[in-house]
Each structure stands twice: as C-alpha cells, then as structure tokens.
Amino acid sequence: MxxxxxxxxxxxxxxxxxxxxxxxxxxxxxxxxxxxxxxxxxxxxxxxxxxxxxxxxxxxxxxxxxxxxxxxxxxxxxxxxxxxxxxxEVKIYTEVESVLKVLKEAGYVLVVNSNAATEFIDFQIQPIRKYFSHVFSATSDFGELKKSNGHYAQVCEILDVKPQEVVHTGDHFVFDFLNPRRIGITAYYLDRSRDAMPAVNGNDEFLISDLNELLDAFELI
Ligand SMILES: [Mg+2]
Known part of the structure; x- marks a missing residue:
C-alpha cells in the first residue's frame, strides 16, 4: 500500500x-x-x-x-x-518493541514526540531508543508547555517532511490527536483502557487500543 x-x-x-x-x-x-x-x-x-x-x-x-x-x-x-x-518502575508496554521493529523494517522513519523533559524520555526509552532517529521534547527542545500544532509544524520542518507524510499516535485527545490533525498529520488516538470515547465523531478508524492496530491500518501484518 x-x-x-x-x-x-x-x-x-x-x-x-x-x-x-x-x-x-x-x-x-x-x-x-x-x-x-x-x-x-x-x-x-x-x-x-x-x-x-x-x-x-x-x-x-x-x-x-x-x-x-x-x-x-x-x-x-x-x-x-x-x-x-x-x-x-519503567514499563514499556508489551507490544511496543515488536511494532517498532516491523515499522522500522518496512522503511519508515520513527520519532518520539513528548511533552516530558528529555531526561525522563531518554531514561525510559533506553531499551527501544535504537528504533528512533529523533526524540523531540516540547518542553526541553522547543520551550513549549504542550504539543501544540506549532510544535508539530516545527518537527515536520526539522524532519523535512510534509504533515501529510506523518502519522502520530498518542493517548492525549488534544495534544496527540486534535493538534497534529490541525496541520494535516494523520493522528491516531490511543485509548489503552478501551473505555472508548464515542466523541471521535465518525473518526473511529483513528481510535485504537494498542499499537498493533497501526500495523493493521497500514497493512503490515
Ligand atoms: Mg501521553
């Protein structure tokens, strides 16, 4: 595809x-x-x-x-x-590494976009750091409080890609779903607890409960 x-x-x-x-x-x-x-x-x-x-x-x-x-x-x-x-106490969710591996092997560039400070990100993702080409912290790298649409625009610029060439996935409805969508990124809203949010308004295909569903969506399984 x-x-x-x-x-x-x-x-x-x-x-x-x-x-x-x-x-x-x-x-x-x-x-x-x-x-x-x-x-x-x-x-x-x-x-x-x-x-x-x-x-x-x-x-x-x-x-x-x-x-x-x-x-x-x-x-x-x-x-x-x-x-x-x-x-x-660092717990990487069970499906994460296998999903990253498939995406990486399929030739995609993988990046991290977090509100957390770089020190926290780096420490927690050590075992899976090798899959990512960039790690962006809104607070440490851009001096922003939260991932705004401006944050995502800066990231696209640094990566030299169009928003339409990026998929972002995260568990915050505003910072990970609405904001990246505002500039044309394809965003997936992750709800690991599955207490599904019906308010995604016809965007149900972009509501996922674990990262394996990304592989389904991009026909990588
Ligand atoms: Mg989060």
Missing part, C-alpha cells in the same frame, strides 16, 4: 511506557529526599512538595524540569540517582 507516509511519530507516557516511573520520581523520590534532609515524616514532606508543585503549576516551563526542582528544594542528589532508584 502506498500511503505516502514516511514518518511514524509516538507520544511517550501512556503510549510507549506507563506513567508509573514518572509518578514515582515526582511523588515518592523527591518528597522522600526532602523528608530525609529536613527530618520530616514522608507525609509532611509530601504535602509541602506537592504544594510547591501546585504553586508553580503545569503552565510554567520550570514545572517540567527536574533540575529546577532539585535546586529549589536544595536537594543534593543527582536526578540520575533518583531515576536509578525507580528503574524497576
């Missing part, structure tokens, strides 16, 4: 890997380190840290930056150490 597609792009959290690792780092690792430093109970430290997260909020770019938070809380621990502590 000649679909004119050259690039397959993927979100990270909830798409390639589960959310557990990031949650452990932010909601266990950092409060624990803060508790140890100030001889507080975990609960007190958690409350304080959580309040500070909320004060900055996800609409400020610092919120995504682990170095900022370690500095702010004056914690003398390298983020790499925190990451190592929770390495066992």
């Amino acid at each position: 000649d679909s004119g597609i050259k690039v397959f792009s993927f979100d990270v959290d909830g798409t390639l890997v589960s959310q557990e690792f990031a949650d452990c780092v932010w909601l266990r690792g950092i409060p624990e380190a803060y508790a140890a430093k100030h001889a507080l109970s975990f609960e007190h430290a958690f409350e304080f840290v959580k309040r500070e997260y909320d004060n900055i909020g996800e609409n400020r770019i610092e919120w995504y930056n682990i170095r900022f938070w370690l500095r702010k809380f004056n914690l003398k621990i390298a983020y790499e150490k925190l990451f190592e502590k929770y390495e066992a």
